[in-house]
Each structure stands twice: as structure tokens, then as C-alpha cells.
Amino acid sequence: MDLFFEFFSLQDPNIRYVLAGTILLGISAGALGCFAILRRRALVGDAVAHAILPGVCLAFIVAGGKDPFMLIIGAFIFGLLSMVTMDFITRNSRIAPDAAIGMVLSVFFGLGVVLLTFIQSTGYIDQSGLDDFLFGQAAAMVGTDVRVFGGLSLLILVLLIMAYKELKLVSFDIPFARSIGYPVKRMEFLLALLMVMTITAGIQAVGVVLMAAMLIIPAAAARYWTDSLRVMLVIAAGVGAFSGITGSFMSFTAPAMPTGPWMVVSAALMFLISFLLAPGRGEIARHVQRKKLSFKIACENILKTIYSLEEADGRTDRVRTCGELAKKRHIPERKLQKVLTSLLKKGLIAWYRGNPDGYVLTVTGRDEAQRLVRVHRLWEQYLNQQLHIAEDHVHEDAESMEHLITSDIEDQLRRSLGSPALDPHKSKIPYKDDGGKGGRPGSKLPDGDNRINNDPEEYPLKPGKSDKDHKKREGRS
Amino acid sequence: MTNVNPPHTGKQNPPIEVHDLTVAYEQKPVLWDIDFELPESKMTAIVGPNGAGKSTLIKAAMGLIPSSAGYTLIYGKPLDKQRRNVAYVPQRESVDWNFPISVMDVVLMGRYPHLRLFQRPSRKDREIATESLKQVGMEEYAKRQISQLSGGQQQRVFLARALAQDAAIYLLDEPFAGVDAATETVIFNKLQELRTLNKTVVVVHHDLQSVPDNFDWVMLLNLRMVAFGPVDTTFTDENLQKTYGGRLNILSQMVERSRQQRFIRETES
Numbered sequence: 001m002d003l004f005f006e007f008f009s010l011q012d013p014n015i016r017y018v019l020a021g022t023i024l025l026g027i028s029a030g031a032l033g034c035f036a037i038l039r040r041r042a043l044v045g046d047a048v049a050h051a052i053l054p055g056v057c058l059a060f061i062v063a064g065g066k067d068p069f070m071l072i073i074g075a076f077i078f079g080l081l082s083m084v085t086m087d088f089i090t091r092n093s094r095i096a097p098d099a100a101i102g103m104v105l106s107v108f109f110g111l112g113v114v115l116l117t118f119i120q121s122t123g124y125i126d127q128s129g130l131d132d133f134l135f136g137q138a139a140a141m142v143g144t145d146v147r148v149f150g151g152l153s154l155l156i157l158v159l160l161i162m163a164y165k166e167l168k169l170v171s172f173d174i175p176f177a178r179s180i181g182y183p184v185k186r187m188e189f190l191l192a193l194l195m196v197m198t199i200t201a202g203i204q205a206v207g208v209v210l211m212a213a214m215l216i217i218p219a220a221a222a223r224y225w226t227d228s229l230r231v232m233l234v235i236a237a238g239v240g241a242f243s244g245i246t247g248s249f250m251s252f253t254a255p256a257m258p259t260g261p262w263m264v265v266s267a268a269l270m271f272l273i274s275f276l277l278a279p280g281r282g283e284i285a286r287h288v289q290r291k292k293l294s295f296k297i298a299c300e301n302i303l304k305t306i307y308s309l310e311e312a313d314g315r316t317d318r319v320r321t322c323g324e325l326a327k328k329r330h331i332p333e334r335k336l337q338k339v340l341t342s343l344l345k346k347g348l349i350a351w352y353r354g355n356p357d358g359y360v361l362t363v364t365g366r367d368e369a370q371r372l373v374r375v376h377r378l379w380e381q382y383l384n385q386q387l388h389i390a391e392d393h394v395h396e397d398a399e400s401m402e403h404l405i406t407s408d409i410e411d412q413l414r415r416s417l418g419s420p421a422l423d424p425h426k427s428k429i430p431y432k433d434d435g436g437k438g439g440r441p442g443s444k445l446p447d448g449d450n451r452i453n454n455d456p457e458e459y460p461l462k463p464g465k466s467d468k469d470h471k472k473r474e475g476r477s
Numbered sequence: 478m479t480n481v482n483p484p485h486t487g488k489q490n491p492p493i494e495v496h497d498l499t500v501a502y503e504q505k506p507v508l509w510d511i512d513f514e515l516p517e518s519k520m521t522a523i524v525g526p527n528g529a530g531k532s533t534l535i536k537a538a539m540g541l542i543p544s545s546a547g548y549t550l551i552y553g554k555p556l557d558k559q560r561r562n563v564a565y566v567p568q569r570e571s572v573d574w575n576f577p578i579s580v581m582d583v584v585l586m587g588r589y590p591h592l593r594l595f596q597r598p599s600r601k602d603r604e605i606a607t608e609s610l611k612q613v614g615m616e617e618y619a620k621r622q623i624s625q626l627s628g629g630q631q632q633r634v635f636l637a638r639a640l641a642q643d644a645a646i647y648l649l650d651e652p653f654a655g656v657d658a659a660t661e662t663v664i665f666n667k668l669q670e671l672r673t674l675n676k677t678v679v680v681v682h683h684d685l686q687s688v689p690d691n692f693d694w695v696m697l698l699n700l701r702m703v704a705f706g707p708v709d710t711t712f713t714d715e716n717l718q719k720t721y722g723g724r725l726n727i728l729s730q731m732v733e734r735s736r737q738q739r740f741i742r743e744t745e746s
């Protein structure tokens with residue numbers, strides 16, 4: 001805990017430096033990564049990051065030790081070289097892009113490891129800090145390093161903001177961009193250049209092996225939260241910055257440990273949170289939506305079941321028992337209870353005690369059930385008439401479509417079919433406006449009256465007292 | 478849209494001239510020696526069977542894909558000097574409709590040719606974009622993300638982007654693919670309106686029945702140009718037979734054979 005306060009009090013100028021560097025890096029990598037994943041270039045980023053290693057080693061050899069400017073030049077040359085090689089291979093051979101990317105990644109990285117071992121074996125060169133470039137070591141950054149690498153990140157950010165409109169266009173619609181004479185080739189080159197720059201800026205803090213993750217993960221997490229590119233860039237930058245802070249903190253508390261893995265793990269944590277919790281697209285939100293939809297469907301199906309029982313015996317004044325409904329619908333008792341409770345609450349059905357206990361549709365409930373039956377049969381008729389699907393194949397589809405058909409679509413169906421009287425199975429299609437004569441079997445109730453017009457001899461009914469009562473009784477049946 | 482007269486350099490220069498255009502994918506020609514001049518302020522349909530090279534013709538004429546021979550002139554000037562005057566509406570499948578971008582942003586791209594590099598769209602540009610959306614009946618969707626649109630709505634957004642470009646020539650690649658009757662009417666009306674504003678409109682089209690009623694000129698294409706001229710004289714059964722009577726067409730047989738013999742990547746386009 002002391003360490004925590006010591007770190008975040010920012011007393012130590014060194015900490016301030018390192019923190020500024022990693023935050024800047026996180027921001028620029030996160031933002032640029034959005035373009036990389038939207039243009040499906042994430043793997044290219046990984047290959048470039050690995051391919052930079054020989055450049056780093058050569059910079060050590062030439063400078064005789066660690067020198068930030070040399071490092072940038074070396075990394076840059078090898079980053080671009082690897083891009084050109086990938087491009088050349090895909091253009092001039094029948095090798096598919098993914099294979100070309102894999103080849104460049106492993107060959108360049110292999111070369112880098114060879115150079116690394118060579119440097120370690122000679123002993124002539126000051127090799128301290130060389131290992132850090134594999135997995136990153138933020139704390140190893142001294143003043144000049146931060147200025148150089150941080151400056152590079154800042155430059156990337158400025159370029160990204162300046163060319164935002166152009167980069168958006170090229171990422172979205174290249175044919176259109178070409179058609180209006182935009183310099184697409186140059187824009188693509190700029191993006192490639194920015195990617196190499198970002199990766200170069202990250203070799204000290206994150207290292208070549210994991211740098212690609214800092215491009216990909218924040219952007220992938222950000223995509224869960226928004227549908228706007230601008231917002232996505234900001235969120236990705238934020239996730240990147242957060243990883244940057246975590247990275248420097250870990251590097252400060254545990255200097256022996258490399259920083260890169262910590263940064264990647266904290267970015268991944270943010271991704272996991274987005275994946276689970278993001279509204280709308282996150283897994284939990286989607287699960288809740290699915291549950292809601294499936295419950296709504298179950299409710300509507302029960303309404304329809306009661307309605308079809310009414311249709312069958314022509315009696316609206318007769319209660320339908322829980323067991324009757326469960327048998328008809330093949331629905332587990334417990335779920336049925338929940339559904340019935342919800343329907344009762346919405347006033348779509350009413351519960352009556354008597355012998356036996358059971359449910360009847362209220363007037364609004366009957367209207368709703370009728371609507372469902374109507375769109376179901378309209379849909380069947382539509383499939384049969386206009387899409388020429390045999391009448392014995394239309395029911396299943398209508399079973400699911402009836403829950404999705406809006407009143408707008410219903411109107412369209414009616415217009416295009418001319419409000420047919422019968423469905424393909426010769427069942428009557430119930431319309432609201434046919435005065436209760438057509439599809440409303442035995443509907444003798446005046447509108448607005450949801451009392452039961454029962455026959456006391458046959459079904460001696462009394463309205464149930466309360467919800468609790470209803471539950472108690474149902475529990476027994 | 479304002480009634481801008483096309484930038485004539487004398488009446489004799491047609492909106493588009495294409496000269497000896499030949500296009501090959503991986504050494505196999507798919508368009509042979511196409512040569513034509515589009516008439517001014519007319520609506521032209523390009524028709525032909527699948528794989529006839531209709532999209533290829535438009536793309537190559539716009540310089541979007543390399544051609545092995547031939548060149549395009551716009552009002553007598555090289556294409557690259559005139560791009561702002563040509564609005565191209567790609568096939569709908571050419572972009573990723575899950576891209577995080579709003580309808581408004583897509584339509585605003587139509588203003589880019591009027592902006593300098595790195596210059597942001599102004600309020601005026603936004604007004605023009607809103608107006609274009611209105612013209613295709615999509616103004617309520619301005620803030621929507623494009624993945625929430627139906628196929629017909631996507632097509633309208635693409636048309637609105639072209640309208641926002643305020644060009645003299647409109648090239649549309651299958652704007653009616655997968656749209657319902659209502660959208661079809663909206664698009665046709667809009668195109669007809671463009672013609673009355675003296676714009677030149679070219680449409681790659683699949684529905685042969687609607688050609689005589691809606692178009693002035695027609696180009697029949699099947700790897701070569703079978704016929705090109707006013708609908709009345711060109712859109713004849715004989716010409717259609719020549720275009721669509723696949724089996725008799727030696728050229729397409731040869732293309733088919735060469736395709737079978739060599740490995741070809743169809744997916745890249």
C-alpha cells in the first residue's frame with residue numbers, strides 16, 4: 001500500500017517520466033489499433049512487431065550499446081522492410097496473405113534471436129537492457145528514452161487527429177475513395193507508417209513480442225461500447241492509457257518483472273469487462289435480452305393457447321386450468337406459474353376460483369391473443385400465397401414470426417393480401433373490426449366488461465381474492 | 478440540388494468517352510476492346526448476364542482497377558482532372574456495413590471531393606448532406622449506425638452520398654439489387670429528376686422488363702459490347718439473344734474453359 005501511495009503521489013520525477021511515456025504510448029496504440037482492426041490488419045501489426053527485433057539488435061551493434069535514436073532508426077527500417085516483404089509476397093506469388101504474414105513474422109523474429117545470441121556471446125558490446133526489448137521494461141526508461149519514445153507517441157496522435165477524415169474514408173470504402181481521386185495509396189502508406197511508428201514507440205515499455213496486443217486489445221474492447229468511430233478511438237485510447245498506468249506501476253513495484261505482460265493482462269481485463277458488461281453488445285446484456293424475449297414468447301403462447309381453447313369449444317366463460325394449459329403447451333409447471341403471474345399482473349387474464357380453479361382471458365387479453373392468431377394466420381397465408389410455400393410447411397415459421405411482426409408489418413401484410421378471410425388451413429383469420437362476429441367465438445361480452453358470463457350450474461365461479469391466494473391454490477393443483 | 482450545368486468545353490465533348498478499353502484479371506481478359514461515347518443528359522442502362530463484366534467496365538472506366546489498354550475522357554479531359562464531376566455508387570456489398578459509422582458520416586463523404594485534404598466538413602456541407610438524405614427519404618436515419626439499416630436503406634444512403642457530391646455524371650452499380658418496390662420507385666424518381674437537371678446517369682441494371690420504361694439508352698454487354706444505342710432501336714430481341722444466349726457465345730465458352738484450366742482466386746475483388 002505504501003508503494004501504491006509513493007507511486008501515485010508522483011514525487012519521484014523518474015516515476016512521472018515513465019508514467020507519461022507509458023500513458024502516451026497506450027493512448028496512441030489504442031487509437032491507431034482501431035484503424036488496424038477495422039481494416040483487418042491486426043495480424044500485420046503482430047508480424048511487424050516481431051520483425052523489428054533484428055533492427056533493435058543491429059542498433060545495439062552499431063551504437064555499441066543502447067541508444068534511443070539508433071533504436072528508432074533500426075526498428076523503423078525493419079518494420080517497413082517487413083511490410084514491404086509481406087506485400088511483395090502476396091502480390092507476386094500465389095501464397096495467401098495469412099501465410100505471408102506468418103512467414104515474415106517467424107523469419108524476421110528468428111533472425112532477431114540469432115543476432116541477440118550473437119551479441120550476448122561477443123561481450124564486446126554493452127548489452128545491458130537488450131533483453132528488455134523482448135518483453136518490455138518501462139522502468140528502464142531514462143529521461144532521453146521517455147522524450148524520444150513519448151515524442152513519437154505524441155507525433156502519432158497528432159497525425160491521427162489531423163488525418164482523421166482521410167483515415168476513416170480509406171478504412172471504410174476504398175473504391176469510393178479512389179473514385180473521387182483521393183490519394184488512397186498514400187493514405188494506406190501513412191497508416192502503415194503510423195503502425196510502424198506505434199510499434200517502435202512501444203518496444204521499450206511493452207517489448208516486441210507483445211506489442212501487437214496493445215494495438216488489438218484496447219480497440220477490440222472499445223468496439224463493444226459504441227457504434228461511433230470517434231468514441232471508439234477515445235475509449236480505446238483510455239483502455240490503452242489504463243494499461244500504461246498499470247504497466248508502469250508494476251514495473252516500479254517489481255523491477256525484476258517485465259512490463260509488457262502486465263500491460264497486456266490489464267488491457268485484457270478491460271476487454272473481459274467490456275465483453276461481459278457492455279450494454280447491448282456485452283454477453284450479460286445479450287443473455288438478459290434473450291431471456292426477456294423467450295419469456296415474452298412464452299407469455300404470448302399461453303394467451304394464444306387459451307384463445308384456441310375458446311375457439312375450439314366456443315366458450316369464453318369457461319375457466320382453463322393450469323394442468324390443461326401445461327398439457328397443451330408442453331411447458332414446465334414452474335415456468336407456467338411465472339408466465340401466468342405476469343399475465344395476471346398485466347391484466348391480460350383473470351383468475352377464478354371454483355371447481356375447478358382456472359383462468360379466463362380478459363377483454364384486453366382476448367384482443368392481444370386475437371392479434372397473435374391473426375398475424376400468425378396472415379403470415380401463413382403470405383408464405384403460402386406469395387412465396388408459394390406448401391400449406392403444410394408454413395406453420396412452424398409462423399410460430400416464430402408471430403412474436404416479431406409489428407403492427408406496421410401487419411398492415412403491410414393485410415394490404416398486400418387484401419385482408420383474406422381464411423388462412424391456408426381454412427381457419428378463419430380474426431379481425432378486430434368485424435364486430436366480434438367473425439373469429440371471436442362465443443364472444444358475447446360487451447367491450448370493457450371483463451366479468452365472467454358463467455353458467456353457475458356448470459361452473460360455479462368466484463373471483464379469486466388475491467394474488468397470494470392464487471399462488472397457494474395453484475401450488476396444490 | 479443546384480442546377481449546375483456540366484462544365485462543357487464545347488458541345489462536342491461527351492460526358493464520358495471510353496476508348497479501346499481492355500481489362501484482364503490474372504492475364505485472362507474479361508472485357509474486350511470496349512469503345513463508346515455516352516450521350517449527354519440521358520439515362521443509360523448497362524445490361525448483361527452475371528459475369529458479363531458490367532461492374533468491371535464501370536470500375537475500369539473509373540480507373541479503380543488497372544486495365545491492360547484503353548483510357549477514359551470526361552468532357553474531353555483526362556479522368557483524373559474531372560473526378561469531382563463523376564459520382565460513383567459501388568455495389569452495396571463492397572463495404573463492411575458493420576463499420577462503426579453513422580448514416581450522416583457516410584453521406585458526408587460525398588462532400589470530401591469538395592474539401593481539401595485534412596479539411597473538416599463545414600456546416601454548409603452538413604446541410605447539403607441532410608438535404609441529400611431528405612431527397613431519398615432517409616432524413617430520420619441520419620444518426621443511425623449503418624448496420625441497423627435494411628438493404629434498401631443502405632442503397633438509399635449510397636445514393637444520398639452520390640447526391641451530396643453534386644456531380645454531373647452518376648455511375649451506379651446495381652442500385653436496385655435487393656430493394657423493395659417502394660425503394661425502387663424512390664430511386665427511379667430521383668434518377669429521373671437528375672436527368673431533368675441535365676445530369677448524365679448510367680445504371681448497371683438486371684431487370685430487363687423495366688428498361689424500356691425508364692431508360693433512354695442501353696448498352697448490352699457480354700465480355701464485349703454487343704450493342705449500344707437508344708433503347709427503341711437497340712433493345713431488340715435479336716440483340717438480347719446475342720447478349721444472353723450464352724451457349725452460342727464462343728467468347729464466353731473460351732473464358733469458361735480457361736477458367737477451368739487454371740487456378741483462379743475468385744474471392745478477391
Ligand SMILES: Nc1ncnc2c1ncn2[C@@H]1O[C@H](COP(=O)(O)OP(=O)(O)OP(=O)(O)O)[C@@H](O)[C@H]1O
Nearest residue numbers: 502507526527528529530531532533534742745746
Ligand atoms: N478480382 C477478380 N479476379 C479475378 N476475376 C474476376 C475478379 N473480379 C471479377 N472477375 C471475373 O470477371 C468477370 C466479370 O465480372 P464482373 O463482376 O464485372 O461481372 P458483372 O457483369 O458485374 O456480374 P454481376 O451481374 O454478377 O454483378 C467474371 O467472370 C468474374 O468472375
Ligand SMILES: [Mg+2]
Nearest residue numbers: 531532533568
Ligand atoms: Mg456486378
